[in-house]
Amino acid sequence: MFFNGSIGIFLDFYELTMAQVYFERNLLGKATFSLSIRTRPKNRPFFLFAGLEPFLNLLKNFKFKDADLEYLENLKIFKPSFLDYLKNFSFKGSIRCIPEGTIFFENEPICEVESDLISAQIIETLIINTLHIETLIATKALLCVNSAKGIPIFDFSARRTHGIDSSLHVARASYIAGFSGTSNVLAGKLWKIPVVGTMAHSFVEVFSSEEEAFKAFSETYPDRTILLIDTYDTIGATKKIIKLKSFFEENKISLKGVRIDSGNLVELSKKVRKILDKGGLKEVQIFLSGSLDEKEIKKLLKAKTPVSGFGVGTKMGVSEDAPYFEMGYKLVEYEGKPCFKLSPKKELLPGSKSLYRVWDEKDQFLFDLIALKDEFVDLSSYPKSTNLLKVVYKDDKILYHESLENIRSRVKEELKRNYRKRVKVSKAVKALYKHLKKKFLYSKENT
Amino acid sequence: MFFNGSIGIFLDFYELTMAQVYFERNLLGKATFSLSIRTRPKNRPFFLFAGLEPFLNLLKNFKFKDADLEYLENLKIFKPSFLDYLKNFSFKGSIRCIPEGTIFFENEPICEVESDLISAQIIETLIINTLHIETLIATKALLCVNSAKGIPIFDFSARRTHGIDSSLHVARASYIAGFSGTSNVLAGKLWKIPVVGTMAHSFVEVFSSEEEAFKAFSETYPDRTILLIDTYDTIGATKKIIKLKSFFEENKISLKGVRIDSGNLVELSKKVRKILDKGGLKEVQIFLSGSLDEKEIKKLLKAKTPVSGFGVGTKMGVSEDAPYFEMGYKLVEYEGKPCFKLSPKKELLPGSKSLYRVWDEKDQFLFDLIALKDEFVDLSSYPKSTNLLKVVYKDDKILYHESLENIRSRVKEELKRNYRKRVKVSKAVKALYKHLKKKFLYSKENT
The missing domain is CATH 3.20.20.70 (Aldolase class I)
Structure with a gap:
């Protein structure tokens, strides 16, 4: 979208070194990777998801060009057959994801990618990077919107965001969260956001x-x-x-x-x-x-400051008090078998998943349920529920297109639903985790 | 360089609204803008400058394309004559700047742009954004390098930098600061940085x-x-x-x-x-x-941890403990007359400047001196001194080209020079400031 360079080569080197091993050994089975945020910073009651459409557009352009392949060849690490494979690479697979403008919590599977092992692995850096920045900013911007109680806020952050494409992500994500416009002319043009x-x-x-x-x-x-x-x-x-x-x-x-x-x-x-x-x-x-953020806005309004609009810049644009989330993209299933790891603080719920959201009769949030993808869960006793993970990409086609206005409306609705963290894990997921851990400990004792 | 989009339109909208007024009133006199960082975060003993070459390359591409002009026209704010002016715009002027890899302090003029008023004004967002991100990261990365005491460090941050071009700035800036390589393949290709x-x-x-x-x-x-x-x-x-x-x-x-x-x-x-x-x-x-930064590295080495290399990711890549600097770009002179403002905490030293650095006979840092650009300063009693602001752009040509290896060597040398904040302001600058303030207060009393 706003990055026309060699996207295919935007990856961490280990994705390629792993991929070559998979390629040589024909490890091309179906893999599922799951995206989630490990921990939630203290001052974030929840996360607001954004960045999906920019990610999908970048994914479509994830190609290795001749100059990229020449560069890789000169590293003298990759064999011609593997480079040929990369030359013809374009992402094919299935992606299930929660819609932009949805509120979510730590350790929930918000996006799952199913593809052959190489394809699913080599988009790791791209998917995290793109969804991370917009979710980071949408979440921060929403705090500002909440503080401002209906008084318009404008994004003034372009000069101190981390680079140019960050400024565009910030303008988009803050607009999704409810900002009324941006000072960023390029963002205004790209996303049809009002410029001020x-x-x-x-x-x-x-x-x-x-x-x-x-x-x-x-x-x-x-x-x-x-x-x-x-x-x-x-x-x-x-x-x-x-x-x-x-x-x-x-x-x-x-x-x-x-x-x-x-x-x-x-x-x-x-x-x-x-x-x-x-x-x-x-x-x-x-x-x-001037140095405004959600805390300053709150103070200003508490003091009954006469004001008709806020320009919010750097502190929102870099999410100053929490400039990153621990977003990760983890293998949860390979060739139908659930995967897991036990790295301290990086433990993982195994298996492809669904993420159910349950509301009461007044559309108030009740709880989320993390279940296995194909698990039968009976939520019929609740007034309203849905699997938040929708198919947004299939084979080589983007199936998700949503106007920013639509996403903004969703956010407005979300704000009425009284979210606070209540996340359940299904019995099947728990049992699977227990089983795998036991199996691992057993094999450890016996080696 | 790594952003091939419509760079000309990456600006804050007010730059265009101001520019149209200047254009209509023929306010096209020579202006000087000065770039500096207002305050220094507690945990930063100094700043390390980076980002100049990427900025200059972007500046050369700062052009308004047809689609940009069409967008601006549709806003119904700009007149055809002004849009014609933008159509033919390309930056011409003179830029004096400290070299990349130079250590500096708050409120020092590190870059001065001289051009007609419109040209100097409409590059504000671009120059701050580009120099800010790399200086931010180079400064943080240098802390890591210092902690690691010669043990190699590698940039692992690509997945959680704020967008793709940020990841490239981060790889470049951390390499300048002394990192040994990056996991970011695109950065490796663009900047010839070793990939790992x-x-x-x-x-x-x-x-x-x-x-x-x-x-x-x-x-x-x-x-x-x-x-x-x-x-x-x-x-x-x-x-x-x-x-x-x-x-x-x-x-x-x-x-x-x-x-x-x-x-x-x-x-x-x-x-x-x-x-x-x-x-x-x-x-x-x-x-x-795993979550390493300069503090963790220090702890690890203090505990005599056997280690041959560090992978440093997110905390460096977003400069986690200080995710922005208060970098600003201020008008200091217009048509030969010094400018100033009195906005609280945003006060300004008026006039075009020079920035002298003075060393002792052992190449140890003595002090910096902020002087007026054409002021005669007598530093002959000191063993060694130089005006750090060198011409890096003249008319429409980039005059600064420096290999990353060269910049890395400069940083290594800088680290031996015992920097701590000692910045003097010349008598002429002080007198000018006093004079302008007095004049302003006088005019205030008489209105």
């Missing part, structure tokens, strides 16, 4: 005075001007705006708002509001930005 | 037993096998390797090492080392990975 922005402090500095800067900007944008008022002195700038009132009227300028980007936002907003109201500019809105 | 990697837990799980997995892998890679031994039971796996000794000998396999990815790495490494030594596999090295 007015002026920087530098704009004010260029002119001989703040008044001149304000006049120039509002003349060019009579219908959409938001003036940045904290370049020198926020209160002083507000008074200057009052003095410009007749200028605005004469030039048919309807000033939309002012933005404060620094200082004590509570105090300043209240003072500015008073001055504007007294000066006959009641309709002029106040927008706030 | 062997097997995942999934590899072991695919085979009927660990022995079979170990045999298969080492047969394919007789000269470079590192076996992952913590899938089920690290000690058990090590004993199995001892039993495979004759298999290795018969098949002319020289086992390079084992990797432990979980558990108590200190204890396990010591036990594994003993078993290997006793079993006649003294030459087999131990590699460690």
